[in-house]
Amino acid sequence: MWAKKLGKELGNPTRSVAGWLVSKLLTVRNQVLEENAVQLCGIQPGNTVLELGHGPGLGLQTAATLLTEPTGHLIGVDYSQYMHEMAKERMKELISSGKVTLHHCDVAAMPLADSTVDKVFHCNCYYFWPDLNQGATEIHRVMRSGGLMVTTLRLSHVATMAAKRVMPGDNWRPEVYMTALEDSGFTDIRMEDKQHKNITFQAIFATALK
Numbered sequence: 462m463w464a465k466k467l468g469k470e471l472g473n474p475t476r477s478v479a480g481w482l483v484s485k486l487l488t489v490r491n492q493v494l495e496e497n498a499v500q501l502c503g504i505q506p507g508n509t510v511l512e513l514g515h516g517p518g519l520g521l522q523t524a525a526t527l528l529t530e531p532t533g534h535l536i537g538v539d540y541s542q543y544m545h546e547m548a549k550e551r552m553k554e555l556i557s558s559g560k561v562t563l564h565h566c567d568v569a570a571m572p573l574a575d576s577t578v579d580k581v582f583h584c585n586c587y588y589f590w591p592d593l594n595q596g597a598t599e600i601h602r603v604m605r606s607g608g609l610m611v612t613t614l615r616l617s618h619v620a621t622m623a624a625k626r627v628m629p630g631d632n633w634r635p636e637v638y639m640t641a642l643e644d645s646g647f648t649d650i651r652m653e654d655k656q657h658k659n660i661t662f663q664a665i666f667a668t669a670l671k
């Protein structure tokens with residue numbers, strides 16, 4: 462019962478006591494994953510960069526500092542109204558200046574034109590997508606050919622949560638996600654172990670081929 466409730470809040474945090482606690486947990490626990498996803502993307506100052514399921518917005522904040530050229534643009538999508546509003550507050554100056562755009566929408570249906578995004582990153586997000594193929598196909602659609610996507614996760618933590626049924630089904634398994642990426646037209650898909658101070662995490666890389 463608690464596992465189902467926690468999974469629901471992690472997958473779509475709501476404006477509630479549970480949602481607030483989840484937002485605090487994400488802010489404290491996932492900063493390393495967010496910051497490393499941004500670094501591993503190799504963002505160039507004039508890139509268009511997209512974060513999927515940004516949650517409270519820590520990764521958006523880091524990525525925005527790298528987009529120093531006038532053409533550099535950052536987009537975030539999250540289908541939690543609560544997370545969308547929290548990130549909007551965090552990024553309000555950069556939204557006003559036009560550097561950042563946030564969309565309250567599903568990864569599977571983004572209001573973005575075809576082949577316009579250079580880099581995509583996300584952390585702790587794909588396990589909650591009901592249809593990985595639909596999500597991967599939509600990401601591939603919006604990416605430029607040769608664009609890089611990076612996903613960071615702490616696999617041991619995710620496996621522990623999955624064993625407790627916080628995430629139902631098998632979509633949390635990296636190999637299931639990586640197969641969906643391959644089927645959607647990504648290439649050079651690989652998972653690497655990474656270290657940040659005393660924290661081990663995994664990074665999945667995929668390049669959009671068109």
Ligand SMILES: C[S@@+](CC[C@H](N)C(=O)[O-])C[C@H]1O[C@@H](n2cnc3c(N)ncnc32)[C@H](O)[C@@H]1O
Pocket residue numbers: 471472473474487488491494495513514515516517538539540541544566567568569583584585586589590591
């Ligand atoms: C566990 S939280 C992770 C948040 C942040 N990336 C982090 O690591 O702290 C998952 C986030 O992904 C969002 N999310 C899950 N599935 C989504 C989907 N299909 N479309 C858009 N956002 C989604 C949720 O609303 C939530 O904000």
